[in-house]
Amino acid sequence: MKLSGKVAIVTGAASGIGAAIAARFRQEGAVVVGADIACAPSAEFRRIDVSVEEDWVSLIEDVLGAHGRIDVLVNAAGVSLAGDTLEACSPETLRRTISVNLDGTFLGCRHVIAPMRRQGSGSIVNIGSILGRVADGAAVAYVASKGGVGMLTKSAALHLARTARGVRCNQISPGYVATPMVENWLADLPDGQARGRELVAAHPLGRLGRPDEIAAAALFLASDESRAVTGADFLIDGGYTAH
Amino acid sequence: MSFAGSVALVTGGGSGIGLACCRRFAAQGATVIAADLKKPPPELEASAWVELDVTDPGRWRDVIDGIRAEHGRLDALVNSAGLLAEGTVEDTSLDLWRRIMAVNLEGTFFGCQAVLPLMRESGSGSIVNLSSVSGIKADAELAAYDASKGAVRMLTKEVALFCARRGDRIRCNSVHPGVVDTPMVRNIFKDAALASERQWDESQPIGRRIEAEEAASLIVWLCSPEASFATGAEFVIDGGATA
Numbered sequence: 001m002k003l004s005g006k007v008a009i010v011t012g013a014a015s016g017i018g019a020a021i022a023a024r025f026r027q028e029g030a031v032v033v034g035a036d037i038a039c040a041p042s043a044e045f046r047r048i049d050v051s052v053e054e055d056w057v058s059l060i061e062d063v064l065g066a067h068g069r070i071d072v073l074v075n076a077a078g079v080s081l082a083g084d085t086l087e088a089c090s091p092e093t094l095r096r097t098i099s100v101n102l103d104g105t106f107l108g109c110r111h112v113i114a115p116m117r118r119q120g121s122g123s124i125v126n127i128g129s130i131l132g133r134v135a136d137g138a139a140v141a142y143v144a145s146k147g148g149v150g151m152l153t154k155s156a157a158l159h160l161a162r163t164a165r166g167v168r169c170n171q172i173s174p175g176y177v178a179t180p181m182v183e184n185w186l187a188d189l190p191d192g193q194a195r196g197r198e199l200v201a202a203h204p205l206g207r208l209g210r211p212d213e214i215a216a217a218a219l220f221l222a223s224d225e226s227r228a229v230t231g232a233d234f235l236i237d238g239g240y241t242a243h
Numbered sequence: 244m245s246f247a248g249s250v251a252l253v254t255g256g257g258s259g260i261g262l263a264c265c266r267r268f269a270a271q272g273a274t275v276i277a278a279d280l281k282k283p284p285p286e287l288e289a290s291a292w293v294e295l296d297v298t299d300p301g302r303w304r305d306v307i308d309g310i311r312a313e314h315g316r317l318d319a320l321v322n323s324a325g326l327l328a329e330g331t332v333e334d335t336s337l338d339l340w341r342r343i344m345a346v347n348l349e350g351t352f353f354g355c356q357a358v359l360p361l362m363r364e365s366g367s368g369s370i371v372n373l374s375s376v377s378g379i380k381a382d383a384e385l386a387a388y389d390a391s392k393g394a395v396r397m398l399t400k401e402v403a404l405f406c407a408r409r410g411d412r413i414r415c416n417s418v419h420p421g422v423v424d425t426p427m428v429r430n431i432f433k434d435a436a437l438a439s440e441r442q443w444d445e446s447q448p449i450g451r452r453i454e455a456e457e458a459a460s461l462i463v464w465l466c467s468p469e470a471s472f473a474t475g476a477e478f479v480i481d482g483g484a485t486a
Contacts, residue, residue: 154486161448161483175472204407205474213472220464228457230449231486235476239407242400242475 001029002223007067008032009059011050011108012077014039016179017127020211021074021218028219033063036077050077050104056111069119072222073112075105075149076127080181082188086140094141101145102152109156109169117164124169125221126153127214130237132173146173150233157231168230170221175237176202177209204239246273250314250365251466252306254297254354255324257283259425260373263459264321271463274314278306279324297324297350303357316365319466320358322351322372322395327427332386340387347391348398355402359413367412369466372399374417376481392419396477403475414474416465421481424452448483 008025012018013034022032032044039045046062048055063070079100081093105126116122131139132146149171156169176182176199186192186199200207217236220226235241251268255261256277265283268275277283278295291313293306310317326346330339351372362368377385378392399417406413422428422443432440444452461480464470479485 154483157483157486158448161450165450204404205472206407206410209472216469216471217473220461220469225460225464226457226480228449228453228482229461229480231483232479232481234473234478236470236472237476238472239400239403239475242403 001027002219002225003072004029006030006071006222007063007069008072008074008222009035009063009070009108009112010074010076011035011048011104012075012127013045016076016181017174017177017211017214018074018076020215021076024212024215024219025072025222028223030072030222031067033059033067035059050075050108051099053107053111056107060111060115064115070112070115071119071121072123072125073108074125074127074218074222075108077104078127078181080139080142080185082185084139084141085137089140094144097141098145098148101142102148105149106152109152113160113164113167116167120166122164122167123222123226124156124167125218126169126171127218128153128171128173128233130173130175130235130240133233133235133241153233154231161230168227170226170229170231171233172214172217172221173233173235173237173241174214175209175235175240177211177214179211182208202240203237204242207238209236209238246271246318246467249273249318250276250310250316251319251321252276252278252310252317252358253321253323254278254295254350255373256292257281259323259427260420260423260455260458260462261321261323263455264323264462267456267459267463268319268466273319276310297322297354298345300353300357303353307357307361311361311364317358317361318365318368320354320362320368320370321462321466322354322370323462324350325373325427327385327388327431329384329431330386331383335386343387343391344394347388348394351395352398355398355415359406359411362413363411368414369470370399370402370413370415371462371465372415372417373462374399374419374477376419376421376479376485378417379419379477379479380485399477400475407474414465414470416470416473416475417477418458418462418465419477419479419481419485420453420458421479421484422447422452423455423458425455428452447481448486451482453480453482
């Protein structure tokens, strides 16, 4: 088991990629606290809005109180809202997308650093997107938010390398993955079915990714196996950005 | 993660990152064939060793025919054989340029070409090509090396797309290590004063050189089914040097 004795926080853990990561980490021996805006609170789940700083402060206090340490933070909470083309995108759509995808990731990084620095170890994994690397023309706020996550990750990695040796920050950029987020987004489009076929064709491997394939990469980056990797962006995209 | 029943071929398997990959594959149950110009350390004798000059396409065919005859399959190829020598664009002789291109680029190209039929017969396969941070970010002192590693970066994507479009279940990714503690790197520092070597290490964001075993953990992970949605992608392991 690659995460024995480690304590992990996974945001967006109620569905999709976050749920797969939380499940895989538990299989590998970690204590996982899932955090999501849409979940019933339980021993394994906390309800937080990642864009609200107070929610982060109390989450981290509680996890430290219950488990004494935080070894891994995965920022997987994300939204892709309807009406996200440049001309349709309202200021509210832009702000909500940025606040969850980018502010939420920023706040998570910001607040988990202090306990990780005290421990002298820790791994932050941010879920970016291929759309942080190549644009799409139909998701302006989402693309901007994920572009921001890409450079936030690198900036955090350099800051940590200089000021908190042993604490790392990396990113995974998935291709389109078969999750409720992608399925709902397609369902909202007038030409959703055709778009879905185009998406599959845009991945040279000829299919969308599976949440467990992103979870496998998150496991590698969370574990000590990757201790020399920081500031990196692992593309798990079926070849989407290779051409 | 087990490679029981799998066969892996590692060029440059006698030293450095290649040797570390051989050890890791073997520890995870793979049958490993270390290919190199010279015999690897005795500890590897449990696994097979073949003499291979990667610049010789005829020799590649013999090696693959031998693996087909003896093992009947090939699941992973790591193109780790490489040559590093200093030289600016102005003082690099054509002879040195060609030697570096022959090993780093042609050797990788011949390897990819040679293994495809046997990997297809095996049902699937994974190729990892060793590029470098030098394939992403240039250094005025390493003109030929940088150019060769940049070429390997794009060659990798070409192989990945070719295989994906044919429907071959063969993935191909590049790994980009920073300064790894290997004989190849120690050699380049040989003439430098110890102080400058230490300064170099300290200038790395994580403040140290990367261990060959750390690079091997990423490479072997990419060869495993855990990385099933990764193809045509670049995997950086550089302690933040290119962040």
